[in-house]
Amino acid sequence: MLLNRRILASLVVILAAPLLAGCAVNREYSPLLRSEPAADSVLTRSPRTLRLLYDALPDVSRSRVALTGPAGEYRMRGMHTMGADDLMMEIFEPAVTDGDYTVSWSTVVGDDLSTYQGSFNFSVRTGR
Numbered sequence: 001m002l003l004n005r006r007i008l009a010s011l012v013v014i015l016a017a018p019l020l021a022g023c024a025v026n027r028e029y030s031p032l033l034r035s036e037p038a039a040d041s042v043l044t045r046s047p048r049t050l051r052l053l054y055d056a057l058p059d060v061s062r063s064r065v066a067l068t069g070p071a072g073e074y075r076m077r078g079m080h081t082m083g084a085d086d087l088m089m090e091i092f093e094p095a096v097t098d099g100d101y102t103v104s105w106s107t108v109v110g111d112d113l114s115t116y117q118g119s120f121n122f123s124v125r126t127g128r
């Protein structure tokens, strides 16, 4: 009985391995590594800038970043790169208040000719 269980356990591992590998391969690739504010974070202070960090240098002239929240679409200015495979910009107006926000971005990074896009959310809860 013990042997059979071991064989069964091995079979489960062998059969599951390609499924797990398949998940990893099928997951859609995104060059975005992290951001400030971080995706799904809850901030206790209002952010004045956004920073998106990629796995290669983004082309500022072919990048678009939009911020939407309680006041609709927020105006941003001064998009630049700090030279650390990032895009950085100032949230110009209106000021960020408590609420839920979505950052939508599209960019071209490194030597890759593809345009990538994505979005993430964060929340602001200053208690005011």
Ligand SMILES: [Cu+2]
Binding pocket: 080, 081, 082, 088
């Ligand atoms: Cu900067």
